[in-house]
Every structure is written in structure tokens, then in C-alpha cells.
Amino acid sequence: MTSLGVIGNISHDTAEHPDRRHHLLGGAALYISLAAARAGATAAPIAVIGDDLAYTLRTTQLAGLDHTGVAVVEQPSCRFHLRYDQHGTLIDVDATYGAAQRLTAHALQQSHRYDHVHVCCRRPLDPAPVLAALAERRQPFSVDFITTSATDMITAAAPYLPAAKFVFTDAREFTALTAAVPAEHLRTVTATDGPRPATLYRHGRPVTRTPIAQVDAVEVTGAGDTFTGTFLAAVLNGTPEAAALTEAAQAATARLATPGIALHPQPP
Structure with a gap:
């Protein structure tokens, strides 16, 4: 079975909505x-956390x-405060990176160590040296972004994105992506757009779409990541991309209907 390594953060999250606040792993x-x-x-997060x-x-x-x-160090773990509007759209992120500042190294x-590596191009990771190493080894990799830092991260990652097997975006990130890298140079890109259909592009051309069920x-925290992980697992296990897109959309919708892994609130 293909092994998947996922480079990114494991964090203590505070998800703040207009009518509620959740503390999540x-x-x-x-x-x-x-x-x-x-x-x-077979999935392995590649992350640095604190002993907390x-x-x-x-x-x-x-x-x-x-x-x-996952490396555990004697330092506080990364913490994110995510603010959403009434539609569930992420509008702001405050971060204290802590142990995650060691993530790039x-x-x-x-x-x-992994057959396929997914790189979450999100602070505090410096994506350029990581993507350069993967591209130099010709190791299969994929990437994603987060809207609040996507423009900067896409700029940093742009020289290596034509080598990526998959790039995962939402509608705003897709616009920034195709402004930085000609769409025809990108092998496969998925673009989600809230309640509207998710689209898969190959070298800039839309090849399949799948509807998004309403729940x-x-x-909402983690729904886009659930889409990404489900799609990757499906295609790495041999599922055709069109079917993988549908599976990913269904999994993301199911994630929306669950509360996540709760943590007790802690002082910053």
C-alpha cells in the first residue's frame, strides 16, 4: 500500500463563529x-508539537x-484562533506557532520516507526548500494552501508547482494560483467553492465536476482538509479521479456535520 506523509501543523485550535466557539485538536x-x-x-502526519x-x-x-x-519538543504547541463569518467562511486567523517553527527542518x-508527500503550504512552514527537495528527488507530491496566506505561499511555491501531482484549492486560491502559474502548466488541480460543485482541472481544462450536498x-474547521485527505487516499489506492472527487466531496460534507476532536480551553 502506498504510504502518505502529510507535512503540516498539529495544533490547538479555537474556532470562533458568530454564535459559538469550539476548542479543537x-x-x-x-x-x-x-x-x-x-x-x-497508510497516513502519517509530519509535524512538530509541544509536550502539551x-x-x-x-x-x-x-x-x-x-x-x-511527529516530533515532540519541550515547547508550547502551535495555536490557531480561526474566525468565521455567518456563512462559515474563514475571515481571519491569529497564530502562535511555538513548536511548529521547527517544522521546515x-x-x-x-x-x-514516504511514497507520496502532501505539503500543507501554510505558515510557519517555508515551502520552498521542502518542495525543492521533493522535486529534485522526483518524489510524488501534492500541495494545498489556506486562503489567509495563499498569495504569499503560492508565490513561494510557484517554481515547483508544475511538478506537483495534485494542487488543492478553493475558488479564491484558484484565482491566485492561476495568476502565478499558467493553468496549462499544472497537472491536476481541484477547486472547491462552498456549496457549489467542486471541479477538477487537468492542465487548465475542467474535466469533471461533482455536486456538494447541503447540510x-x-x-466547518477541517472540512477542506478532509476533502484533500479523502481524495489523496482514493487516487493513491487506484480510484479514478472523477470518482475520487465525489468521494472527497461526500467526506467533506460528512465532516461538516460532526463536532471534531474537542479540547478543553487553555490559556494562551
Whole structure:
């Protein structure tokens, strides 16, 4: 079975909505790896956490993951405060990176161990040296972004994106992506757009779309990452991309209807 390493954050998240606030175990490396494992992949987050979150690696919710790519250091874990509007759109992120500031060096040491590497191009990671190493080794890789830092991260990653097997975006990120890299130079790109159909592009041409089912959202944090992890697991296990797109959309919708992995609030 193809092994998947996911470079990114594992964090203590505060998800603030107009009418509620949730404290969650989060981070893109966690959400993508969990979704991929549930979809049948051998998935390993590649992350650096503090000893304050070390106990979470032993929880039943994370039992299906390979934890060997997670480093635990004597430093506070990364913390994100995510603010959403009434439509569930992310409008602002405050971050205290803590242990995750060591992620770039850690990723460079670990990424060679996996058949496919997914790189979450989100701060504090410096994506350029990581992507350069993957491209130089001709190691299959994929990338994603987050809207609040997408323009800067796309600029940093742009020289290596034509080598990416998959690029995952939302509608705003897709616009920034294709402004930085000619769409025809990109092998496969997925673009989600809230409740509207998700689209898969190949060298700039739309080749398939899948509808998004509407549900009452309990928690939107991690839904896009669930899409990414599910799609990757499906295609790495041989599922055609059109079917993988549908599976990913269904998994993301199901994620919206669940509360996530709760943490007790802690002082910053």
C-alpha cells in the first residue's frame, strides 16, 4: 500500500463563529492524515508539537495514524484562533506557532520516507526548500494552501508547482494560483467553492465536476482538509479521479456535520 506523509501543523485550535466557539485538536496535517486513513491509506502526519499535546497521540481518535513522523519538543504547541463569518467562511486567523517553527527542518529530515508527500503550504512552514527537495528527488507530491496566506505561499511555491501531482484549492486560491502559474502548466488541480460543485482541472481544462450536498454545519474547521485527505487516499489506492472527487466531496460534507476532536480551553 502506498504510504502518505502529510507535512503540516498539529495544533490547538479555537474556532470562533458568530454564535459559538469550539476548542479543537486541529491542524491540516492532522485532518488530512485522519481523512486519508479513514479512506484506506497508510497516513502519517509530519509535524512538530509541544509536550502539551503529546497525550493526544494516544487517543482513540488518532489510533489509525502512523505517528512516527511527529516530533515532540519541550515547547508550547502551535495555536490557531480561526474566525468565521455567518456563512462559515474563514475571515481571519491569529497564530502562535511555538513548536511548529521547527517544522521546515523536521520535514526535510522526514519526507524521504514516504511514497507520496502532501505539503500543507501554510505558515510557519517555508515551502520552498521542502518542495525543492521533493522535486529534485522526483518524489510524488501534492500541495494545498489556506486562503489567509495563499498569495504569499503560492508565490513561494510557484517554481515547483508544475511538478506537483495534485494542487488543492478553493475558488479564491484558484484565482491566485492561476495568476502565478499558467493553468496549462499544472497537472491536476481541484477547486472547491462552498456549496457549489467542486471541479477538477487537468492542465487548465475542467474535466469533471461533482455536486456538494447541503447540510446544517456543526463545525466547518477541517472540512477542506478532509476533502484533500479523502481524495489523496482514493487516487493513491487506484480510484479514478472523477470518482475520487465525489468521494472527497461526500467526506467533506460528512465532516461538516460532526463536532471534531474537542479540547478543553487553555490559556494562551
